[in-house]
Amino acid sequence: MSRVALVTGGSRGIGAAISVALKAAGYKVAANYAGNDEKAQAFKQETGIPVYKWDVSNYQACADGIAQVEADLGLVDVLVNNAGITRDAMFHKMTPEQWGEVISTNLTGLFNMTHPLWSGMRDRGFGRVINISSINGQKGQMGQANYSAAKAGDLGFTKALAQEGAAKGITVNAICPGYIGTEMVRAVPEKVLNERIIPQIPVGRLGEPEEIARCVVFLASDDAGFITGSTISANGGQFFV
Numbered sequence: 001m002s003r004v005a006l007v008t009g010g011s012r013g014i015g016a017a018i019s020v021a022l023k024a025a026g027y028k029v030a031a032n033y034a035g036n037d038e039k040a041q042a043f044k045q046e047t048g049i050p051v052y053k054w055d056v057s058n059y060q061a062c063a064d065g066i067a068q069v070e071a072d073l074g075l076v077d078v079l080v081n082n083a084g085i086t087r088d089a090m091f092h093k094m095t096p097e098q099w100g101e102v103i104s105t106n107l108t109g110l111f112n113m114t115h116p117l118w119s120g121m122r123d124r125g126f127g128r129v130i131n132i133s134s135i136n137g138q139k140g141q142m143g144q145a146n147y148s149a150a151k152a153g154d155l156g157f158t159k160a161l162a163q164e165g166a167a168k169g170i171t172v173n174a175i176c177p178g179y180i181g182t183e184m185v186r187a188v189p190e191k192v193l194n195e196r197i198i199p200q201i202p203v204g205r206l207g208e209p210e211e212i213a214r215c216v217v218f219l220a221s222d223d224a225g226f227i228t229g230s231t232i233s234a235n236g237g238q239f240f241v
C-alpha cells in the first residue's frame with residue numbers, strides 16, 4: 001500500500017517540486033494551498049495531484065482539511081510543512097500585522113498542521129514530519145525579524161518534537177533552503193540577484209526546487225529512520241551552522 005503524503009503550500013514553488021517528487025517516489029500525495037486557485041488548478045491538471053485549499057494559520061481549517069484528505073486518500077504518514085510567506089520590513093517600520101501574519105503562517109502553521117496528525121502517527125508507530133525552515137532562520141536576515149524568528153522557531157519545534165516522536169517511530173526533521181529559484185526569489189530585481197545575492201553563494205547559482213524535494217524524499221523514506229531532530233542545510237555553501 002502506498003503511503004500518503006500531505007504537502008502544505010504544495011501547489012507551487014518548492015512545495016510543487018516536493019509534491020511531484022513524492023508522487024514519483026510512489027506516495028499518494030495531497031497538495032494544500034492558500035488561495036491561488038488558478039495556479040493550484042493548473043498544477044492539478046498538469047500533475048494529477050489533488051489540491052486542497054485551506055489556511056495553515058487556522059487550526060480548525062487544518063483539522064477539517066486533514067480530515068478531508070484522509071477521507072479521500074487514507075491516513076497521512078508523511079507531513080511536509082512547507083507553506084510560508086514573507087512580509088519584509090526593517091524592524092522600525094514593521095507593523096504588528098506583518099509580524100503576526102508571518103508568525104501565524106510560518107510558525108503556528110506547523111503546530112496547526114502537526115497537532116491533528118500526531119496522535120494517529122503515534123498510534124500507528126510511524127510518521128514523518130519534515131519542516132521547511134530557511135537559512136534566514138539560522139543566520140538571521142535584516143528586514144526579516146518576523147521571518148527569521150518564525151523560521152528559527154521551526155527548528156526548535158523540530159528538535160523538541162523529534163524527542164517526543166522517537167520512541168513512536170516518528171521522525172521530525174527540518175530543511176533550511178538557501179536561495180532557491182522560485183517566484184519568491186525571482187521577484188527580486190535581476191541586478192540585486194546578480195550583484196548582491198548570487199556572489200554570496202559559493203556554488204555560484206540559485207538552488208533548484210528539485211534539490212530541496214530530493215532531500216524531502218530521502219527524509220521521508222525508511223532509509224532515513226535513524227535521522228531525527230536534524231537540520232539539512234541546502235544552501236550552496238552560503239552558511240555553515
Ligand SMILES: NC(=O)c1ccc[n+]([C@@H]2O[C@H](COP(=O)([O-])OP(=O)(O)OC[C@H]3O[C@@H](n4cnc5c(N)ncnc54)[C@H](OP(=O)(O)O)[C@@H]3O)[C@@H](O)[C@H]2O)c1
Nearest residue numbers: 009013014033034035036055056083084134179180182184
Ligand atoms: N524560495 C526560497 O528561496 C526559500 C528559501 C528558504 C526557505 N523557503 C521556504 O520554503 C517554503 C516554500 O517557499 P516558496 O519559495 O516555494 O514559496 P512560494 O512560491 O511563495 O509558494 C508558497 C506556497 O505556500 C502556500 N501558502 C502560503 N501561505 C499559506 C497559508 N496560510 N496556508 C496554506 N498555504 C499557504 C502558497 O499557496 P498559494 O499558491 O495559494 O498562495 C504556495 O503554495 C516556504 O516556507 C519558504 O519560507 C524558501
